Amino acid sequence: MTYQLIIKGGRVLSPGDNVDMIADVAIDDGKIVSIKPELGDDANRVLDVRGLLVTPGLLDLHTHVDFGMRTVGVNARGVNPDLIGVRAGVPTIVDAGTTGPMNFGGFRNYVIEKAQTRVLAFLHAGRGGITMEPDVRYEDDVNVDFFETAVANNRDIIVGVKMRLMGPGLQSLGATIVELAKSAARKVKLPLMVHCGDHYSKFDGAGEVTRAALRLFEKGDIIEHTYTPIPGGHLTDSGDISSELRDAVDRGVLVSVAGGGMHFSYRVAQTMLDAGIMPSFIATDLNSINHRQGCWSFTEVLSQFLALGFPLKDVIELATIKPALAVHKDDVLGRLTEGREADISILDVVEGDWYYDDIEGNQIKGQQAIMPKATIRRGEVISVDWGPHPWGWLPAPIV
Ligand SMILES: [Zn+2]
Secondary structure (H helix, E strand, O other): OOEEEEEEEEEEEEHHHOEEEEEEEEEEOOEEEEEEOOOOOOEEEEEEOOOOEEEEOOEEEEEOOOOOOOOOOOOOOOOOHHHHOHHHOOOEEEEEOOOOOOOHHHHHHHHHOOOOOEEEEEEEOEOOHHHHOOOOOOHHHEOHHHHHHHHHOOOOOEEEEEEEEOHHHHHHHOOHHHHHHHHHHHHHOOOEEEEEOOOOOOOOOHHHHHHHHHOOOOOOOEEEOOOOOOOOOOEOOOOOEOHHHHHHHHOOOEEOOOOOOOOOOHHHHHHHHHOOOOOOOOOOOEOOOOOOOOOOOHHHHHHHHHHOOOOHHHHHHHHOHHHHHHOOOOOOOOOOOOOOEOOEEEEEEEEEEEEEEOOOOOEEEEEEEEEEEEEEEOOEEEEOOOOOEOOEOOOEEOO
């Protein structure tokens, strides 16, 4: 038969399928139909990817893509989903609660439905989500009935519940913020992601509130910004890991370490990694500001983990099957399986000398960087753009 597309000769690396081999991938009607060492070249298009990596579509579980929903100059921070999605080697992204029950309809109709990238979403438990900062000031800002209705109407793309422990609500409501979000999450039976780290007011009591809130987390809930150095993070004043964080991880609560250019400290990361508190998946927290400064791209964040000493296979696992499992979408995402929709990332692993700065002014160096070469979304080949740096996709070189 003549296939729609054959991706030829790449290193197919799919940790979720236990596959790491040189192979061809045949696609027809937007679906993966065969993965074999040699499939010939009888296809409408043959994409020669010898020397490149072929992985299940990368899945960035923390982004803000309410593109055009906020007024320019007034907190407009949503980035175009395709710019950090299919144009960056990432077929699927998850918006981390930028909108709430009151404005998810607009987000879905005018942004999500128009994107070529598959966009899933955490729905913020607060009425207007992050678009109407501060997200939560009073208990009334969480309306569980409205929340339930919004989820019921959008179950196909809402994969979790979001809340942030920061700002005036953190001081006025304390851990009650998380209690409110948890009651919403229980109603809809979805995982809760909570942002920890009060970069808004840098409230001194934030650490205590975070520790109280962590006791409410259940297995499968997500602690966000686990490696943050900002008040409300997880190290005590003496630099130890809080017992509440350790207990939560022992209960099966997931560890997210999205940095977004602000919430990643090598000092905190090393303390956590030495104690075995590993990321459950890798994500970015990309928005319209940090994709030009400090966070750059999903592949650059993955490269940073290579520089931290994570093997390539682990990094790909943490960017494909692991986030798919975290949002209970591993039946459709995170694997390269015959019969599935063909969402694939074509990547290059480039040798060199690069450096990565963190928010505390510390630096790490790496010798391998991942850069996107093309995205396959529903079987369609999409070119990546020029990249976030003036010189393109690769991280800052040591000169
Ligand atoms: Zn975020």
